[in-house]
Amino acid sequence: MQKITILIHCKDRPNIIATVTNFVAEKQGNIVYIDQHVDREQNIFFMRLESEFVHETFSADAFRDAFKNTLADNFDMKWRIYSSARKPKMALFISKYDHCLYDLLGRYNSGELNLEIPFIISNHLDLKPIADSFKIPFFHIPVTKDTKELAEQQQLELLESHNIDFIVLARYMQIISPKLISKYPNKIINIHHSFLPAFVGAKPYHSAFKRGVKIIGATSHYVTEELDAGPIIDQGVARVSHTHSIEDLIAKGRDLEKIVLANAVKLHTNRKVMVYNNKTVIFS
Amino acid sequence: MQKITILIHCKDRPNIIATVTNFVAEKQGNIVYIDQHVDREQNIFFMRLESEFVHETFSADAFRDAFKNTLADNFDMKWRIYSSARKPKMALFISKYDHCLYDLLGRYNSGELNLEIPFIISNHLDLKPIADSFKIPFFHIPVTKDTKELAEQQQLELLESHNIDFIVLARYMQIISPKLISKYPNKIINIHHSFLPAFVGAKPYHSAFKRGVKIIGATSHYVTEELDAGPIIDQGVARVSHTHSIEDLIAKGRDLEKIVLANAVKLHTNRKVMVYNNKTVIFS
Amino acid sequence: MQKITILIHCKDRPNIIATVTNFVAEKQGNIVYIDQHVDREQNIFFMRLESEFVHETFSADAFRDAFKNTLADNFDMKWRIYSSARKPKMALFISKYDHCLYDLLGRYNSGELNLEIPFIISNHLDLKPIADSFKIPFFHIPVTKDTKELAEQQQLELLESHNIDFIVLARYMQIISPKLISKYPNKIINIHHSFLPAFVGAKPYHSAFKRGVKIIGATSHYVTEELDAGPIIDQGVARVSHTHSIEDLIAKGRDLEKIVLANAVKLHTNRKVMVYNNKTVIFS
Amino acid sequence: MQKITILIHCKDRPNIIATVTNFVAEKQGNIVYIDQHVDREQNIFFMRLESEFVHETFSADAFRDAFKNTLADNFDMKWRIYSSARKPKMALFISKYDHCLYDLLGRYNSGELNLEIPFIISNHLDLKPIADSFKIPFFHIPVTKDTKELAEQQQLELLESHNIDFIVLARYMQIISPKLISKYPNKIINIHHSFLPAFVGAKPYHSAFKRGVKIIGATSHYVTEELDAGPIIDQGVARVSHTHSIEDLIAKGRDLEKIVLANAVKLHTNRKVMVYNNKTVIFS
Structure with a gap:
């Protein structure tokens, strides 16, 4: 049996x-x-559909061709069809x-994530022992x-060759360049340590402390050229109080x-996220 | 334009x-x-579909007949088709x-609820002034x-005549009889003041206090013959601590x-709840 | 028996x-x-203490005088001593x-709030019937x-005479002037319909919708001259998704x-809030 | 400078x-x-106090003796005084x-936990590689x-010798015997995978699925002789829906x-938990 996932808008x-x-x-x-959504403001239709095929002769590629010619072009659809046969590869x-x-x-080790991790890149050597203990190739690429x-x-060569x-x-502390972003549109997931759009930029926990908020948050989003302004995938929050120091907020x-971040990774790899107009549709 | 909602399982x-x-x-x-769900354990298919009809000649009754004859009988469906033309009546x-x-x-007064309230029944007179101030007919039916x-x-006569x-x-403190339940199957919504199935029965906040839980809850559910054991529609929780007295938990x-309770009322009146095997499917 | 609450910083x-x-x-x-807090950044000590006095001769005023002369002046304290005998009056x-x-x-009617409401002021007549049904004096003061x-x-005359x-x-849609603010410092509670500091200003639900956030919020805070920037008392959040329209977010x-807002009112009237450096210490 | 924490009831x-x-x-x-709590039902006073001592001559032992003789015996206190000099050892x-x-x-590796882990005991060999990769001694003690x-x-010999x-x-799947419990009263922390007291015992996610709850939970508690009935330290919850399978609930x-569980470990090692009458007072 083969299974495919179709995303359309x-x-x-x-x-x-x-x-x-x-x-x-x-x-x-x-x-x-099957799940569908209509953005009534933009008048855009979104759909996610999973289908199983038992015939031995089924070919995902042939299905894609037929879908494109019969349907997608007529309706002027943006679409993707994923086969369950291939696990996505994450850097x-x-x-x-x-x-x-x-x-x-x-x-990853527990089998909870439906993906492969061919390698880890870091601009520092500090965490190499962790990569080693999990037996994942680690590339040290300093950035000055x-x-x-x-x-x-x-980085690009590694990404492409794998x-x-x-x-x-995963808390990578360097700005990603427009060039890299343009090669992986809506395919770079960042975790920002605030409840966006509050506290964009550096040191959000310090800003949250200074403002005296009663709830802190974290936001996973796709990276776009504008800092911390890409489509939001997931957000989480936790209550804090005056008793918490900045260090407590960080912890x-x-x-x-x-x-x-883990939620975003799972939603992305399970093909549950569509992006439109800098927002996400999450079929969960 | 007419709009109908179809529920199928x-x-x-x-x-x-x-x-x-x-x-x-x-x-x-x-x-x-359109939304659908398959309970893989029970092998049951559920579907909720909203459709708009612009033709003047559209008749919801004719549609129902055609649906029954062409589709529902073939697939042995349990189904309901609601027209948006009629607001549900809530006692x-x-x-x-x-x-x-x-x-x-x-x-209700703010227009947030899509329903009508023909009357209020109480076994006590205490809250009559509130009903009066909202200009809703109030019937005092004492129960001994x-x-x-x-x-x-x-009660039955009032329900039927309206x-x-x-x-x-809404915190009605009497047991509903099997007779009334059987006349309104999955149509009587109760609010229980605990996180069911914890603390079934009377005085759940007292039990929660005694057990020293760190989170309390409330549960809205359809009434079935077994006390506090009907299909759950919605649940909510709040953190508590040792500093909270029983009175604080109650507050x-x-x-x-x-x-x-309000969430349950809205889900029910918007036809978003299906019941199967003492559980709910909530298409929200 | 008399009970007093002491707030010190x-x-x-x-x-x-x-x-x-x-x-x-x-x-x-x-x-x-007794509860205490030290802001280590500012090196400020905060304390809240409740004490009961059974002696018939106890006088809150005499206690206040002695406290001031013996203690407060020595330690250069900012302090307030509230007697439980007097309910706060809220406009x-x-x-x-x-x-x-x-x-x-x-x-208020249920007795949940420990306060009195001498009157309601509105710049519109629309909600007068509600004030009437609760038998609270209503003053219509239009603002152009x-x-x-x-x-x-x-407004000031009413506030002072009562x-x-x-x-x-309570969703009052006019800017409060610096004059009124200065007469009621940290005594004007506003509810802002966003998770501050995100979405300051008008139409925050529209902005939240546009940004595609996955969680919306509300914030109660004391009013200061800078719009929506006063000390935060409480915040709450709720999950939303792409399926929610702006109207859904508003609901x-x-x-x-x-x-x-109700939490803020209860914290304030129970003398559990201290303000320092545009932040609150909440002794709850 | 030395720091001590005093717990009294x-x-x-x-x-x-x-x-x-x-x-x-x-x-x-x-x-x-300083923080204090009075259980008005039981008429019990609880207190937690942290104090710093800068004199070189300060001795925690001498302080303990003086405290016992001067204070604790008079008030018939249950008390503990912990010095910050010693990190608790966790098995x-x-x-x-x-x-x-x-x-x-x-x-632990990140330095987030204020404790030492001298060893890990397991009744299976499966997770030994993880212990090895973190360089923690691992003892395989099968239980039939x-x-x-x-x-x-x-187990007892290892516990005592270290x-x-x-x-x-940490999801240890064996019942702890009364003997071990009595040697470590309120010193054995368990994580139960339900919102206690709902779903005591085995397979709580299966029971939660069957009951159709809309929120699942987890509970950390001290182990007592009665299964899953010990004093609750912390609880957490997450929303679920009909779309979640049992496997989804487990994930x-x-x-x-x-x-x-991590919260409970941190509260316990920071001496923030007191137990009385099978309930906890958490000074957080």
């Missing part, structure tokens, strides 16, 4: 659902999941903070003002960051 | 979605919402606690051991009860 | 706690609650939204560009606003 | 706070934290689930019906378990 108009479900039925697919970018790294690698361009070139599908910045925040 | 099998969406398309309906049962009453009537049967008869669709027990709980 | 130094608790013990008081300012009004009046100064004069202790802006937000 | 009576704070002041201690008991293990060891008593003897202060059952629950 296009201008809303009547009968899209019936047309798509019909098409899948004609191809002998059994729809096991991890880290610096010196280890909590998200431990969390993701622990989940002078070496930034070269470093990026090295056929990386998406990148996770509490670590637990938020771990979970909010 | 039946044994799962291939092509139900395509068949139903086709049917609606044939009848010139534009599907504006409120209350006793002496006023917080859920104030909350629901405040929302001796008058229980008579009281129920009076074509009541569903009943909300904090009131806010949970109000919101969890 | 001053520069931190050794032995404040022992000195204060000794003083209360000497005056035959039994301390039933409600409203405009056209009724949800916070219904919520507060429902709680031309009448703003006059309106404020009328010995109002604090003001609650969900109403429940947050009600609870977050 | 005794029958409530006037002037305890003044007497204790006086005593500390006499000994040249500067109180940097980890595990079986086959690795998520709590990864989480605790990640925090026949070897249960012997196994316990081995001066273990408390035990954490979501893992994140709850990790955080709720």
Whole structure:
């Protein structure tokens, strides 16, 4: 049995659902999941559909071709069809903070994540022992003002030579360049340690402390050129009070960051996220 | 324009979605919402679909007939089709606690609830002034051991003569009889002041205090013959600590009860709840 | 028996706690609650203490004098001593939204709030029937560009003639002038319908929708001259998703606003809030 | 500078706070934290106090003696005085689930936990590689019906020879015997994968799924002889829906378990938990 996931968005108009479900039925697919959304402000239709195919002759590529010619072009759809046969490949970018790294690698080792991690890149050597203990290749690519361009070139070569599908910045403390972003549009996931759009930029826990908020947050989002302004995938919050120092906020925040980033990774790899107009549609 | 909501459940099998969406398309309906769920343990398929019809000649009754004959009987579906033209009628049962009453009537007056409240029944007179101030007819039906049967008869007559669709027990402190339950199956909503299944029965805040829980809850559910064991519609929780007395738990709980009951009322009246095997499927 | 609540803050130094608790013990008081906090960044000590006095001869005023002369002046304390004998008087300012009004009046009528509401002021007539049904005097003071100064004069006269202790802006849609703020410093509570500091200013739900946040919030805070930037008292949050329209956010937000504002009112009237450096210390 | 933490509980009576704070002041201690609680139902007074001593001659042992003789015996106090000089030693008991293990060891390695882990005990060999990668001694003590008593003897010897202060059952799948419990009263922390007291015993996620709850939970508690009925330290919850399978509940629950167990470990090692009447007082 093969399983495919179809993601579609296009201008809303009547009968899209019936047309798509019909098409899948004609191809002998059994729809096991369907969800749809209409953004009434933008008049955009979104759909996520999972279908199982039992015929031995089923070919995901042939299905894609037929879908494109019969349906997608007519409705002027943006679409993607993923086969469950291939696990997405994730590159991890880290610096010196280890909590998200431990969390993701622990989940990875437990089999909780449906992905492969071909390697880890860091601009520091500090966390190499953790990568080693989990037996994941670790590449040290330092970044200074002078070496930034070269470093990026090295990163790109690694990403391309390993056929990386998406990148996770697990508290990677460097700005990603427009060039890299443009090569991985909506495929670079960052964790920001605040409840965006509050406290954009550096040291958000310090700002939260100074403002005296009663709830802190963390936000996972796709990276776009504007800092901390990309499409939000998930957010989490925790109560704090005057008794908490900045260090307490940072410690509490670590637990938020771990979970909010892991949620984003799972949603992305399970093909549950669509992006439109700098916002996400999450079919969960 | 008319709008209908279709709720379906039946044994799962291939092509139900395509068949139903086709049917609606044939009848010139534009599907504006579709959601589906398969309970893989029970092998049951659930579906909720909203469709708009612009043709002047559209008749919800004719659609129902066609749906039944063409589709529902073939697939052995349990189904309901609601027209947006009719607002559901809700009877409120209350006793002496006023917080859920104030909350629901405040929302009702603000136009937040898509329903009508033909009357309020109470076994006490205490809250009549509130009903009066909101200009809702109030019927005082006292319940004692001796008058229980008579009281129920009076209740039933009121319910039937006003074509009541569903009943909300807003902290009504009497047990509902099997007879009344059987006449309104999955149509009587209760709010229980605990996180069910913890603390079934009387005085749950006292039990929660005694057990030393760190989180309290409230649960809205459909009433079945077994006490506090009916299908759960919504639950809410709030943190508590050793500093909270029983009275504090009760006060904090009131806010949970109000919101969890109001959520259930909204989900029910918006036709978003299906019941199967003593559990709910909530298409929200 | 009389009960007093002491709130203190001053520069931190050794032995404040022992000195204060000794003083209360000497005056035959039994301390039933003590909590303290040190802001280590600012080196400021905060304390809240409740004490019961059973002697018939106890006088809160005499206690205040002795406290001032013996203790407060030595330690250069900012302090307040409240007697439980007097309920605080709250003025409600409203405009056209009724949800916070219904919520507060429902709680007030149920005896949940330890305060008096001598009157309600509104710049519109729409909600007068609600004030009437709860039998609270309602003053209609319209505010236009031309009448703003006059309106404020009328407000001040009402506030002063009724010995109002604090003001609650229950979705009052006018800017409060610096003059009024300076007369009620940290005594005007506002509810802002966002998770501050995100979405300051008008139409925060629209901004939240546009940004695609996954969690919305509400914030109660004391009013200062800078818009939506005063000390935060409480915050609440709720999950949202792409399925929610702006109207859905507004509806969900109403429940947050009600609870977050009611919490602030309860904390304030129970003398649990201290303000320092535009932040609150909440002894809850 | 030395720092001590004093935990006290005794029958409530006037002037305890003044007497204790006086005593500390006499000994040249500067109180940097004080919190107190009175259980009015039981009439029990609880207190937690942190004090710093700068004199070189300060001796925690001498302080303990003086405290006992001057104060504790008079007031018939239960008390403990901890010096910050000594880190508590924690033994980890595990079986086959690795998520709590990864989480605790990640925090331990990051320096987030104020404790030492002399060893890990498991009744299975599966997780030995993880212990190895974190360089923590691992003892494999299998438990079968026949070897249960012997196994316990081995456990006790390890615990005693390493001066273990408390035990954490990180999803250890064996019942702890009354003998071991009596040697470590309120010093064995368990994580139960439900919102206690709902779903006591085995397979709580299965029971939660069957009941159709809309929120699942996890509970950390001290182990007592009655299964899952000991004093609750912390609880956490997460929303679920009909779309979640049992496996989804288990996966979501893992994140709850990790955080709720870590919270308990931190509260315990920071001496913030007192136990009375099978309930906890948490001074956080």
